[in-house]
Amino acid sequence: MKVLVFNCGSSSVKFQVIETSLEMIEANADKTLAHGLVEKIGLSDSRLVIEVEGRKPYQEISEILEHRTAVERVLKALVHPDHGVLKSVKEIEAVGHRVVHGGEKFASSVLVTPEVEAMIEECVVLAPLHNPHNLRGLTAARSLLPGVPHVAVFDTAFHQSMPPEAFIYGLPYELYRRHAIRRYGFHGTSHRFVSIRTARLLDRPLEDVRIVTCHLGNGCSMAAVDRGHSVDTTMGFTPLEGLLMGTRSGDLDAAILPWVMTMEDVTLSQLNAMLNKHSGLYGISGVSSDMREIEHARATGNKRARLAFEIFCYRIRKYVGAYAAAMGGLDAVTFTGGIGENSSLVRETSLSGMEFLGIELDQEANRTAPRGKEVLVSRSGSRVAVAVVPTNEERVIARDTVRVLGGVMPSFAVPGTEAPR
Amino acid sequence: MSERELHRIAVVGGGMMGRSIATRVSQAGLGVVVRDISDERTTQIKELLEKDLDREIERWGLTQSEKKAILARIEFTTDVRKTAGCDLLIETINEDFAAKKALIAELDEVLEPEIPIIVNTSTLSISELAQGLAHPQRVIGMHFLYPVTTTRVVEVVKGQVTSEDAFETARRFVRVLGKVPIQEFESPGFVTTRVIMPLINEAAHVVMEGVASAADVDLAIKLGFEFRHGPLEWADRVGLHRILNWLEHLFHETGDAKFRPCPIIRKLVRAGHTGARVGKGFFTYDGERSRLDRLPDDTPKLG
Numbered sequence: 001m002k003v004l005v006f007n008c009g010s011s012s013v014k015f016q017v018i019e020t021s022l023e024m025i026e027a028n029a030d031k032t033l034a035h036g037l038v039e040k041i042g043l044s045d046s047r048l049v050i051e052v053e054g055r056k057p058y059q060e061i062s063e064i065l066e067h068r069t070a071v072e073r074v075l076k077a078l079v080h081p082d083h084g085v086l087k088s089v090k091e092i093e094a095v096g097h098r099v100v101h102g103g104e105k106f107a108s109s110v111l112v113t114p115e116v117e118a119m120i121e122e123c124v125v126l127a128p129l130h131n132p133h134n135l136r137g138l139t140a141a142r143s144l145l146p147g148v149p150h151v152a153v154f155d156t157a158f159h160q161s162m163p164p165e166a167f168i169y170g171l172p173y174e175l176y177r178r179h180a181i182r183r184y185g186f187h188g189t190s191h192r193f194v195s196i197r198t199a200r201l202l203d204r205p206l207e208d209v210r211i212v213t214c215h216l217g218n219g220c221s222m223a224a225v226d227r228g229h230s231v232d233t234t235m236g237f238t239p240l241e242g243l244l245m246g247t248r249s250g251d252l253d254a255a256i257l258p259w260v261m262t263m264e265d266v267t268l269s270q271l272n273a274m275l276n277k278h279s280g281l282y283g284i285s286g287v288s289s290d291m292r293e294i295e296h297a298r299a300t301g302n303k304r305a306r307l308a309f310e311i312f313c314y315r316i317r318k319y320v321g322a323y324a325a326a327m328g329g330l331d332a333v334t335f336t337g338g339i340g341e342n343s344s345l346v347r348e349t350s351l352s353g354m355e356f357l358g359i360e361l362d363q364e365a366n367r368t369a370p371r372g373k374e375v376l377v378s379r380s381g382s383r384v385a386v387a388v389v390p391t392n393e394e395r396v397i398a399r400d401t402v403r404v405l406g407g408v409m410p411s412f413a414v415p416g417t418e419a420p421r
Numbered sequence: 422m423s424e425r426e427l428h429r430i431a432v433v434g435g436g437m438m439g440r441s442i443a444t445r446v447s448q449a450g451l452g453v454v455v456r457d458i459s460d461e462r463t464t465q466i467k468e469l470l471e472k473d474l475d476r477e478i479e480r481w482g483l484t485q486s487e488k489k490a491i492l493a494r495i496e497f498t499t500d501v502r503k504t505a506g507c508d509l510l511i512e513t514i515n516e517d518f519a520a521k522k523a524l525i526a527e528l529d530e531v532l533e534p535e536i537p538i539i540v541n542t543s544t545l546s547i548s549e550l551a552q553g554l555a556h557p558q559r560v561i562g563m564h565f566l567y568p569v570t571t572t573r574v575v576e577v578v579k580g581q582v583t584s585e586d587a588f589e590t591a592r593r594f595v596r597v598l599g600k601v602p603i604q605e606f607e608s609p610g611f612v613t614t615r616v617i618m619p620l621i622n623e624a625a626h627v628v629m630e631g632v633a634s635a636a637d638v639d640l641a642i643k644l645g646f647e648f649r650h651g652p653l654e655w656a657d658r659v660g661l662h663r664i665l666n667w668l669e670h671l672f673h674e675t676g677d678a679k680f681r682p683c684p685i686i687r688k689l690v691r692a693g694h695t696g697a698r699v700g701k702g703f704f705t706y707d708g709e710r711s712r713l714d715r716l717p718d719d720t721p722k723l724g
Binding site (some may be wrong): 010043044247267269270271273276277 | 426451452481482484571
């Protein structure tokens with residue numbers, strides 16, 4: 001079936017049309033028919049781009065002031081005789097939507113009903129920068145494509161299986177009860193997808209393997225996937241915690257913050273921007289937030305770029321050890337995301353000296369790993385496999401849409417917790 | 422009553438206030454056109470605006486790419502007619518009745534009748550400024566408090582003929598700026614100026630009588646009532662010449678003795694010691710406007 005996937009940001013709408021089915025998922029044979037985006041929504045020179053395999057990308061500039069208009073234009077472009085890919089919007093059999101935060105309400109992807117929409121609205125307080133835009137796209141698409149089922153896929157859902165010892169912070173418990181402050185974790189669709197693919201690659205049942213998944217992209221996070229279930233992850237209440245990222249600090253001593261506020265006389269919004277936009281690889285190196293540029297500067301002797309690189313890899317190594325301990329053993333480490341898939345140097349440095357855990361990297365295979373392919377880069381005798389698995393968020397959303405509609409995935413789950421709903 | 426969507430805002434006058442408003446509006450994702458009187462002025466405004474943004478980057482509040490995006494949404498012009506097509510206009514030229522009156526009359530002809538014109542003022546009468554226009558109901562007053570970038574409150578002032586529509590749009594505009602609108606009717610000094618002036622004036626009297634030093638008066642009020650600055654330092658930061666102006670204006674309008682300017686303020690202004698900007702007022706300041714003569718107890722403390 002043809003599934004339309006939407007990923008709506010504050011001023012952008014990304015979309016893909018994916019041909020998929022339960023059989024095609026099984027064979028890993030689903031196909032992207034078209035993809036594109038609308039950007040600069042709210043301005044008079046908004047840009048719509050649509051790309052269809054084997055054709056030149058088509059783009060148009062026009063005034064698009066809100067998400068609803070953006071969704072309208074996307075549908076129009078998809079059925080356009082020259083640059084479209086569908087004869088009629090009726091060919092779209094289902095729509096999948098990315099929603100960042102599902103709070104404690106959603107432990108899996110779900111068929112959207114008015115009640116579900118209201119519950120997503122209740123999660124806005126947890127992700128004020130993302131959920132409102134996700135919702136705006138969802139509402140627009142539902143009213144423009146009323147005859148087809150819509151499915152919401154959450155970044156947080158996969159990590160809802162974490163036990164309380166992994167998700168409760170060492171703060172007064174009232175904060176969890178009153179404000180639902182706890183670890184949620186993000187990149188859930190990616191961690192789930194690559195853990196399933198890793199088990200396939202090892203030719204072992206997912207229920208038998210303990211995998212540490214490393215999603216290293218713009219944002220970076222790791223997860224301990226114990227026999228198919230996320231039992232811990234590095235990102236927390238927000239996507240700031242854990243690994244060092246392009247411009248985000250990752251783990252730090254929280255007592256630093258009131259200190260900095262006092263010493264530097266910064267406002268809350270400046271502090272927030274400092275942690276999210278001026279830290280990480282960029283903040284330490286002063287060079288760039290882009291790992292390719294960091295690696296280049298490091299190679300040409302830039303000391304701070306080298307330091308940023310070392311910190312980045314050290315944190316990954318530390319969490320691999322921690323998560324092996326959390327799961328009582330380790331069968332595979334999987335890398336994905338822009339950095340995880342493309343930087344052999346990050347993979348090599350992060351996993352160096354971990355033979356004691358049974359991790360033996362095949363240096364040659366690691367360095368020559370082909371782009372865009374699922375491959376093993378560990379030695380054949382290595383107790384722990386090391387895999388590189390490209391992630392594809394839109395495809396996971398399309399797959400979940402098919403699974404939810406096919407009844408293969410429990411469409412609803414609310415774990416019993418004490419936090420407010 | 423139709424809700425007018427705000428997509429493009431015109432700012433007339435590129436002083437500190439105008440730049441700050443233009444930045445905020447653009448940051449919120451709206452388009453801005455800034456109008457000033459000459460090409461030299463607009464070039465200078467653009468440079469100053471970039472400097473403001475660079476300073477915020479240094480304070481970690483903004484990134485280079487955000488700066489680029491903010492600048493990309495701001496246009497500059499010297500032509501009043503280029504403001505046509507905006508959804509709301511705000512003027513931030515000098516607090517001069519005749520100049521504002523002439524500008525508003527010109528704008529009244531250029532802009533569609535339903536476009537609100539916001540007059541940025543702390544003392545002038547909205548009703549008087551709107552008098553004689555073809556569409557006086559669109560004129561509204563607004564009073565931004567110092568410092569414009571961080572103070573969260575804006576007074577939205579209704580003149581005698583201001584329409585409900587224009588007023589509502591102005592209030593929504595304040596929300597776009599990320600600030601809180603306070604609804605008021607026209608009256609000398611509105612709310613904030615009228616309430617704060619006697620406090621500053623009284624603090625100056627206390628100093629003049631020798632009850633306590635300026636530093637002690639300020640520290641007592643600051644700590645006692647959890648103010649960010651004491652009243653005298655606040656007056657220094659706003660500029661004592663402005664404080665004197667406001668006091669004289671309120672005294673003149675109301676005839677109330679509580680607004681009669683304390684002689685010490687007049688003395689400082691006459692000596693050119695108008696506050697933080699020149700380095701000297703009630704207190705002394707360095708080039709970055711940081712206060713130099715703080716009491717040992719007047720420092721931030723953890724715990």
